[in-house]
Structure formats: C-alpha cells, structure tokens
Amino acid sequence: MSAPIDFYFDFASPYSYIASSLIDEIAEKYGRAVIRHPLVVGTAFRVVGGVSLTGMPMRRDYVLRDIARLARYLKLPYRQPSHQSIPTHHAAQAFLWGQDRDPERAKDFSDRVFSAYFTEDRNISDMEVVLDLAESFGSPRLEAKAAITAPAMKERLKAETEVAISRGVFGVPFSIVGGEPFWGYSRLVLLEKWVGEGAF
Amino acid sequence: MSAPIDFYFDFASPYSYIASSLIDEIAEKYGRAVIRHPLVVGTAFRVVGGVSLTGMPMRRDYVLRDIARLARYLKLPYRQPSHQSIPTHHAAQAFLWGQDRDPERAKDFSDRVFSAYFTEDRNISDMEVVLDLAESFGSPRLEAKAAITAPAMKERLKAETEVAISRGVFGVPFSIVGGEPFWGYSRLVLLEKWVGEGAF
Numbered sequence: 001m002s003a004p005i006d007f008y009f010d011f012a013s014p015y016s017y018i019a020s021s022l023i024d025e026i027a028e029k030y031g032r033a034v035i036r037h038p039l040v041v042g043t044a045f046r047v048v049g050g051v052s053l054t055g056m057p058m059r060r061d062y063v064l065r066d067i068a069r070l071a072r073y074l075k076l077p078y079r080q081p082s083h084q085s086i087p088t089h090h091a092a093q094a095f096l097w098g099q100d101r102d103p104e105r106a107k108d109f110s111d112r113v114f115s116a117y118f119t120e121d122r123n124i125s126d127m128e129v130v131l132d133l134a135e136s137f138g139s140p141r142l143e144a145k146a147a148i149t150a151p152a153m154k155e156r157l158k159a160e161t162e163v164a165i166s167r168g169v170f171g172v173p174f175s176i177v178g179g180e181p182f183w184g185y186s187r188l189v190l191l192e193k194w195v196g197e198g199a200f
Numbered sequence: 201m202s203a204p205i206d207f208y209f210d211f212a213s214p215y216s217y218i219a220s221s222l223i224d225e226i227a228e229k230y231g232r233a234v235i236r237h238p239l240v241v242g243t244a245f246r247v248v249g250g251v252s253l254t255g256m257p258m259r260r261d262y263v264l265r266d267i268a269r270l271a272r273y274l275k276l277p278y279r280q281p282s283h284q285s286i287p288t289h290h291a292a293q294a295f296l297w298g299q300d301r302d303p304e305r306a307k308d309f310s311d312r313v314f315s316a317y318f319t320e321d322r323n324i325s326d327m328e329v330v331l332d333l334a335e336s337f338g339s340p341r342l343e344a345k346a347a348i349t350a351p352a353m354k355e356r357l358k359a360e361t362e363v364a365i366s367r368g369v370f371g372v373p374f375s376i377v378g379g380e381p382f383w384g385y386s387r388l389v390l391l392e393k394w395v396g397e398g399a400f
Contacts, residue, residue: 058370062381072400073390170258181262186386190273200272 003178004033005195008164010041010172011088011095011124012081014067017114019173019185021076024107026188030195032177036099036110038092039161041172070185077119086125090148092157094130097147098137109137203378204233205395208364210241210372211288211295211324212281214267217314219373219385221276224307226388230395232377236299236310238292239361241372270385277319286325290348292357294330297347298337309337 005027009016020036027034064080071078091113099106112133116122122129127145134144147153164174168181175182175191180199182191193200205227209216220236227234264280271278291313299306312333316322322329327345334344347353364374368381375382375391380399382391393400 056370058365058368062368062370062383065381066383066387069390069400073393165258168258168262170256170262181265183262183266184386186384187266190269193273200269 002030002032002195004035005191006035006037006167006176008037008039008169008172008174008176010039011091011110011113011117012084012086013041013172014063014078014118015185016173017078017118018067018070018074018076019175019188020110020114021074022185022188023175026192026195029192032195034107036095036107037160037164038088038095038110038157039164039169039172040088040092040157042087077115079119079121081117081121083123083125086123088125089154089157090127090130091124091133093148093153094134094144096156096160097144097153098134098139105137109133112136202230202232202395204235205391206235206237206367206376208237208239208369208372208374208376210239211291211310211313211317212284212286213241213372214263214278214318215385216373217278217318218267218270218274218276219375219388220310220314221274222385222388223375226392226395229392232395234307236295236307237360237364238288238295238310238357239364239369239372240287240289240292240357242287277315279319279321281317281321283323283325286323288325289354289357290327290330291324291333293348293353294334294344296356296360297344297353298334298339305337309333312336 005023007020007023009020023034026032068078068080070076095106095110095113098109113124113130116129116133117124124130124133127148130148131141131144134148135141167176169176171183173183173185175188177191177195180194182188182194205223207220207223209220223234226232268278268280270276295306295310295313298309313324313330316329316333317324324330324333327348330348331341331344334348335341367376369376371383373383373385375388377391377395380394382388382394
C-alpha cells in the first residue's frame with residue numbers, strides 16, 4: 001500500500017467541508033488510505049501566519065460568495081452557518097476519541113459534524129450539539145462528555161496541532177502525501193495527479 | 201458581445217503570471233474580451249486585508265513550492281525570481297501607457313514583462329529593465345521614461361487601484377465578469393463555466 005493521505009481540517013472551515021467531501025473518492029480510486037486530522041485553527045495558526053477567512057470585510061464577502069458558488073458547482077448541500085469561525089475543540093476531541101475506537105465510523109462522524117454545521121446550521125461549538133451527534137452514533141452522552149473533556153484528550157488535540165505545524169501545515173484544508181503538501185480545496189486536482197501518476 | 205473579463209494582476213505575482221497565461225484562451229473560446237488592469241499590491245491592499253504571499257515563513261516555503269509545481273503541471277516556463285514581492289509601478293505604468301495606444305500590443309508587452317521576471321530572473325522593478333522591454337516593442341527609451349514617470353501616469357495607476365478596490369478586488373489575480381468576482385488562479389475553472397454556460 002502506498003503512502004496514505006494525511007488530511008488536516010477544521011470542522012468550521014467551509015473549504016475543509018468541501019475538500020472532505022472529495023478526498024475519499026480520490027483516495028479510493030488510487031488505493032490510498034485517508035487519515036483525518038482535526039485541528040482548531042486559532043491562536044496556534046495565527047503564530048505561523050494563518051489568516052481567518054472571514055476576518056477582513058472585503059475578503060469575507062467574497063469568500064462567503066465563493067463557498068456558496070463552489071457548493072453549487074460541486075452539487076454539495078450548503079447553507080451558510082449563522083456563526084462563523086467558531087471554536088471546534090469539542091467536535092475535534094469527539095472525533096479523536098471515536099477514531100481511536102473505530103476509524104471507519106469516525107469518518108462517518110466527521111461527515112455528520114460537517115453536515116450539521118454546513119447544512120443544518122447547528123452550532124457545533126456547543127457541547128450539547130456534539131453530544132447529540134455522538135449519541136446518534138451510539139455513544140451515551142455521559143460517557144462521550146467524559147471522554148471529550150478529559151485532560152488527556154485536550155492534550156492530545158494540542159499535540160496533534162503541534163505535529164501538524166511541525167509538518168508545515170499553516171492552514172486548512174491541508175493534505176500531505178508522502179511528504180508532498182497540498183493546501184486548499186483547489187489543489188486536490190494536483191494531489192490526484194500526484195497520487196495517480198506519481199511525482200511531477 | 202457579452203461582458204468582458206476584467207483581469208486584475210500584479211506583474212510580480214506568480215499566480216497572476218499563471219492566470220495571465222490562461223485567461224485569453226478562455227476568453228477567446230467564448231468570444232469575450234479581456235481587459236487587463238495592472239495593480240501594485242502594496243499599502244493599499246494591506247488596508248483591505250491583502251496578505252503578501254511570501255511574508256510568512258511556512259506559507260512562503262509552501263507557496264514557492266506550489267508555484268513551481270503548478271508551472272510544471274501547466275507546462276509553463278518558470279524560474280524562481282531572486283527578488284520576491286518587488287514593487288512594479290514602473291512596469292504597470294509602462295503597460296497603461298502602451299494600453300492607451302494599442303491594447304493588442306500592450307497584451308504582448310504584459311506577456312513579455314511576466315516572462316522577463318518569471319523565466320529570465322530580470323528585476324522588473326528596475327526602470328532600466330522596463331525601458332529595455334519597452335524598447336524591444338519599438339518605444340524609444342527617453343520617450344518611454346518620460347511617459348512612465350509622468351505625474352499623470354502615477355495618478356492614473358493610483359486611480360485604477362482605487363477603482364479596483366471599490367469593485368471588491370482585495371488580492372491578485374482577480375477577474376470580474378458581469379459583476380461576478382473570481383479570485384485566484386484556481387477559480388478560472390469556475391469562471392470558464394460561468395462565461396460558457398451562464399450563471400450557476
């Protein structure tokens with residue numbers, strides 16, 4: 001089996017939602033695994049030069065328009081969330097907890113979280129919403145809450161973020177295949193050529 | 201004739217170089233005119249939220265790699281310029297001067313400037329280099345220099361920049377067709393669908 005695709009994302013990043021909906025098909029086509037790495041794009045990323053998509057008014061207007069247009073282009077359901085740039089620690093930690101237990105189901109959970117935020121306008125920064133989603137995957141709320149909020153899981157997310165930064169990840173979505181970095185939804189075309197035909 | 205494609209760029213922007221090499225083919229395919237608008241991405245753009253491609257180390261490393269890779273992908277000649285993010289006022293003003301006299305030749309001059317910077321590593325911020333290029337298009341150096349440095353031409357570039365910002369341009373390359381904005385090389389695919397099949 002060739003090198004897997006490491007896929008870095010934030011559950012509140014619209015371009016992550018879009019890329020996440022496309023990455024598995026590319027991976028399957030060429031027999032690659034996808035390893036999902038949730039990040040919380042915030043303080044750590046500002047240090048390395050990340051810029052909030054919606055922090056600057058002109059860019060914000062464009063980006064919101066671009067996302068809705070891209071979703072129509074890709075025929076992907078999309079409804080603009082009421083709350084932008086929300087923190088996604090709970091969702092990321094819930095994902096990591098699930099991933100340790102069952103990577104396949106964690107992928108479905110990831111799709112579910114994105115869908116809740118980008119098509120149902122649910123506030124996924126809210127612990128109760130994350131617990132609703134976890135519950136729909138069969139995890140009792142109390143057990144899920146304890147796991148998600150455990151200090152070890154907070155440390156885990158922090159460490160995962162540090163690993164990502166050390167690998168050159170400065171924004172999301174970001175994919176790395178055999179050391180080759182691909183930033184953004186738009187470079188999935190090049191990633192596909194890279195995994196399909198080899199380095200160019 | 202349908203709405204033209206307004207194409208905003210900076211001569212020192214690598215993604216502008218890439219987009220400029222692709223925009224005419226798209227336009228011709230669908231019978232659209234391309235109107236080129238050189239900008240100097242600097243102070244004015246920082247105000248509206250523009251970010252230098254190469255100002256942040258991690259992002260810089262990635263972007264330089266991405267540009268070289270994109271050039272290989274598109275089979276476009278490319279050699280990394282020794283000097284990044286140079287000011288391009290002289291080249292922009294030379295272009296505007298030429299565009300008033302002959303838009304077709306100004307397009308060729310634009311290609312020549314990009315080529316000098318991105319394939320020959322010539323420092324296009326240098327007036328003498330700009331005059332070399334103008335001379336190769338038949339403009340006597342003294343006449344070209346007088347025209348490029350005329351206060352009216354400086355004001356013209358400033359005004360063009362203000363118009364661009366008022367139209368929502370916050371970075372380059374940026375295309376606008378019938379009011380619809382497309383930022384970056386990567387959205388040319390959507391621009392092509394938009395002009396080819398109509399709004400979606």
